[in-house]
Amino acid sequence: MSTIRRLLAISVCTSVLAACGGGGGGGGSTSVPNNPPPPPPPPPPQSSARIEGDGPFLVVDQFGYRTDMEKIAVIRNPVTGFDADDLIDPADEYLVVDEATGTTVLTVLPTEWNGGASHSGSGDEAWWLDFSAVTAPGTYTIRDSEDLVVSASFEIGDDVYDDVLKAALKVMFYQRAGFAKDAAYVGTGWADGAxxxxxxxxxxxxxxxxxxxxxxxxxxxxxxxxxxxxxxxxxxxxxxxxxxxxxxxxxxxxxxxxxxxxxxxxxxxxxxxxxxxxxxxxxxxxxxxxxxxxxxxxxxxxxxxxxxxxxxxxxxxxxxxxxxxxxxxxxxxxxxxxxxxxxxxxxxxxxxxxxxxxxxxxxxxxxxxxxxxxxxxxxxxxxxxxxxxxxxxxxxxxxxxxxxxxxxxxxxxxxxxxxxxxxxxxxxxxxxxxxxxxxxxxxxxxxxxxxxxxxxxxxxxxxxxxxxxxxxxxxxxxxxxxxxxxxxxxxxxxxxxxxxxxxxMLYVQQASYGLGTQSVDAAMAAGAGYIHYLHGVNPLGLVYLSNMAAEGAKKSVDTFYHTWFSDGSALWDSVSGSTYGPAPGFLVGGANPSYDWDSCCPTGCGSAANNNQCGITPPAPPAGQPTQKSYLQFNDGWPLNSWQVTENSNGYQTDYIRLLSKYVD
Missing domain, CATH: 1.50.10.10 (Glycosyltransferase)
Known part of the structure; x- marks a missing residue:
């Protein structure tokens, strides 16, 4: 349970009892009683030796898990990348808590990934929490006993992805050209004429x-x-x-x-x-x-x-x-x-x-x-x-x-x-x-x-x-x-x-066609790992779909490159900073370690105003990061060219729809 930066806060003290004797200022002596008291008991196990920074330190699929799914949360300790100053020393155990009742339904011991090594692709050390034994439908969180680290809440149930799939499919309606988006179908926020x-x-x-x-x-x-x-x-x-x-x-x-x-x-x-x-x-x-x-x-x-x-x-x-x-x-x-x-x-x-x-x-x-x-x-x-x-x-x-x-x-x-x-x-x-x-x-x-x-x-x-x-x-x-x-x-x-x-989908197709030596359950579990990544089991703890709080996501895409939901729009720029933010359900491009600002930056973009948009160096992140951290929530156009990282595509959308549909009944 240790990392190279874990602090052990346990100290052991030895007490020596001294007796002072003699009157009239005579010399004293030190003695030990025949029956010394027992040593103090060791301190109880600590929930976490140390936490620094904002994390996220414990990432889950924020929409949840089907009852029969393998369910593995990830504890992450950043070592390299933009969040390298964050620090967690994992607790000895974590509690899966039913949010409706406050009851602990499972206690889970972390399993260290790869002997405590740092993963070059994410820049993180990691531990796995396997809570597959929890199958009862409900709303849950995972936390340590002192609530120093608490996951996003998530659902367990066989319908957890039903509404997510509908939202993902409805994106194609938002993308229709030459068709009015009436408020009856998209709400006031995204209504628009043909x-x-x-x-x-x-x-x-x-x-x-x-x-x-x-x-x-x-x-x-x-x-x-x-x-x-x-x-x-x-x-x-x-x-x-x-x-x-x-x-x-x-x-x-x-x-x-x-x-x-x-x-x-x-x-x-x-x-x-x-x-x-x-x-x-x-x-x-x-x-x-x-x-x-x-x-x-x-x-x-x-x-x-x-x-x-x-x-x-x-x-x-x-x-x-x-x-x-x-x-x-x-x-x-x-x-x-x-x-x-x-x-x-x-x-x-x-x-x-x-x-x-x-x-x-x-x-x-x-x-x-x-x-x-x-x-x-x-x-x-x-x-x-x-x-x-x-x-x-x-x-x-x-x-x-x-x-x-x-x-x-x-x-x-x-x-x-x-x-x-x-x-x-x-x-x-x-x-x-x-x-x-x-x-x-x-x-x-x-x-x-x-x-x-x-x-x-x-x-x-x-x-x-x-x-x-x-x-x-x-x-x-x-x-x-x-x-x-x-x-x-x-x-x-x-x-x-x-x-x-x-x-x-490669694993799902193997299962569908009855191929390979692996079981159908193993193939479907392997495929589901990619769904969980897109739903928040990633170094950013980010659901890579836009504006999905209504479907249960604690941290979904706030802003992305789209001509409609443009940078600076008072109505649609971002969920956090504009009236409506972008419409829900759009899958964005994702981590891109090849991101770069425009070749005109920082001094050759035609005017001082344009050059000022560049800044001094390419934004980091996404630049200069471990691969899986090569992402930033931004929607700037030229010359920062955020489309390399955050733009949506119908191709991304239809690929996601196909995979997610294999986990919906």
Missing amino acids: SHVGPGQDTEARLYSAPGDASTERDLHGGWYDAGDYNKYTNWTADYVISLLTSYMERPAIWTDDVGIPESGNGIPDILDEVKWGLDWLIRMQNADGSVLSIVGLDGASPPSAATGPSTYGPESSSATLTTAAAFALASEVYGGLGDATLSTYAADLEQRAEEAWDWAVANPDVTFRNNDSAMGSQGLGAGQQEVSDEARAEKKLSAAIYLAHATGESGYHDYVTANYSASKMVGSFYINGFEANSQRDLLFYTSVSGANPTVATTILDRYETAMAGSNELWQAVDGEIDPYRAYLGAYTWGSNAVKSRTG
Whole structure:
């Protein structure tokens, strides 16, 4: 129970009794009685030898734990990083307390992580508190006997994530472009009119290279703001559609019709209503020849309805067309199976569109378009680069063939998969990680498609199982207890929270497909570690979702980069400093050790006022920190560029939704 800085405050004193004798000032002597009193008893065990600083020192999943879950809280003692002056010497035992009754239901002894070593990825020493034995539903805290360290309160129950999942899904509604957010659905704080439907905007969008040519006008309204910017990217939107459809297909019974969007109560699960909003936009993006436009660039303002600038679009590309073909094909199967006549007609149209997109992409395999690229003359169109590499485009073609084989049953698509699946990283290189999640998901899906080549299916499953066991970033990291926060990543980058969700899904997929030597419970526990990290079991004790106090979070994201919830907004800048703060449920990017301020800083940003925004050195955190502490709650735009750390993305959101849904009944 010691650390290199633990203080032992126990002292042992020895008493010597002296007797003074003789009258008349005669000499004295020292004597010891024949029956000396017993020595004083040792002091009782201390709750904590020492605490300095604000912590947090004891982190938990602030939403809680399912009754049957493994439940492990983390005590953390910072050694390096911005909080290195904080200090805890853990108590000998901790109490799990029922908040309703004040009763201690379990006493837990801390288990030292890795022999007391400091973890380089977080800069912390750590101890684990395993309270899995607590299964009774209720509200709890964990504390030492003197209440020097008390965790955030949390729930135990089988419905602890239900409302969190609804809030996460509702984020997609907040992100809708061209759709009014009425107060009846979002409250007064985030009510706003339909955005980007004025003159020259989405209903009259023009080709980026011919903004003065009215003959290029297209009605491209709808879709979702992609992230903290309002641009709409076909490749990514189609990916979000596939991810949400997959979430539905994997657990159709959990999806409700009461999320609180205008379509709620129509008899269709709200997740499918939301997906249809994205699909309808993709339909508008498709040309008559089957090809699909790549991007629509939108103006920014806060709130979104205040934007008045024009909307422009980029041309068709092979990658956008292939990703859309995959989305249409998968959607045709889902909506065609709902037993609704109107949606069955819709599904048939989607299937035809998917095949037309495939045919165009086969005939035009190498058509690319790079937005926001001076070499293409597209600077200012969008923000992130939606075009992909040749290798990634081949992966997209394989995925499109997989979903078309599922939708149509035609042998040509199966033949394409058989001829090309071995070129994928997972099959060809036994390579699995959270960065390649989409292609791995799609290959696993193919193993259950009717008519799949049995050898192909067996090989895919074998590669997945072998790669999971053989990677030092997956089961070896779990078994070796490499990460004290129990959500190991081999690398942290921009958007690390998305990779957390995707990596958690790797274990869940193993359980779902019956692979590996580990039990289903072990695989699900490994996946849940990534949920707990996002919910507060991290060095910051931060729930990486925005404004979630209403769902039980003690410390959730206060501010993040988003054009709507902009820096300095009196209404939406932050939960703590503005009237409403950002809307709830947005998953932010997460720890990013590669963060840097703009290259113009500190003295070359064009004016003294701009330079003053830089400060003297990059903000630390996120700069100069252990990996998992490379995060700061800020939403500054240029030149501090907080979007590298705190911006949301629909990709982060849909990955999180998929993982969380596996822990909801």
